[in-house]
Amino acid sequence: MSVCRVFDSKLAEPMTSEESSFIISQSQKVGGSFWIGISDIIDEDRWIYSTGQEPIKVNNFQLGEPNSHTAANCVVLYGPFRGKWADDNCITLHQFVCETNNESASGQIPVVG
Ligand SMILES: [Ca+2]
Ligand SMILES: [Ca+2]
Numbered sequence: 001m002s003v004c005r006v007f008d009s010k011l012a013e014p015m016t017s018e019e020s021s022f023i024i025s026q027s028q029k030v031g032g033s034f035w036i037g038i039s040d041i042i043d044e045d046r047w048i049y050s051t052g053q054e055p056i057k058v059n060n061f062q063l064g065e066p067n068s069h070t071a072a073n074c075v076v077l078y079g080p081f082r083g084k085w086a087d088d089n090c091i092t093l094h095q096f097v098c099e100t101n102n103e104s105a106s107g108q109i110p111v112v113g
Contacts, residue, residue, distance in 0.1 A: 009100035011037030013049040020058045023097055024083035033088075034077040035096040040066070040087070041073040061085040 004010050013036065014020035027034045037050035045066075047056045066072065066087035074090035077083045077097070088094070 003096065004098035007098055007100065009098040010051055011035060012097040012099040013037040013051060014060075015049075015057050017058050017060075020060050023099075024060065024077055027077045027095075027097060028083050030095070031079060033079040033094045034083075035094050036075055036077060036085075038075040038085075039073050039090065041090065044070055044073075047075070059085075061087075 012023050014023055023036065038047055038056055039050060040047045042048065042053070047059075047066075048054060049056060062078065062081040062084035065078075065081075065085060066075075068087050068089075072087035072089050074088055075085050076088045076092075076094050078086040078088070
């Protein structure tokens with residue numbers, strides 16, 4: 001999402017379960033639903049990170065998700081699922097989580113907005 005680029009960052013792409021849990025917990029403090037940088041827009045049902053286009057290494061889909069097939073190709077930390085993932089239509093308006101590489105800190109720092 002272009003707003004993340006303004007902050008020299010990108011939509012969050014959780015690579016570990018710790019990172020995924022952290023992003024979910026941060027998003028839940030703010031409340032609502034948040035886009036992250038994972039989609040199956042290129043190949044239906046093949047979920048990949050937006051930047052590297054490699055298959056996801058963690059999966060936090062809510063039981064029963066993804067369930068919307070070609071109508072939904074982006075991943076949202078869905079508020080009613082307490083941040084568990086849902087597939088949703090990529091043009092839906094949600095908040096979003098950006099991440100940036102910070103050399104003075106370990107790992108990636110999400111910016112929730
Ligand atoms: Ca899909
Ligand atoms: Ca869905």
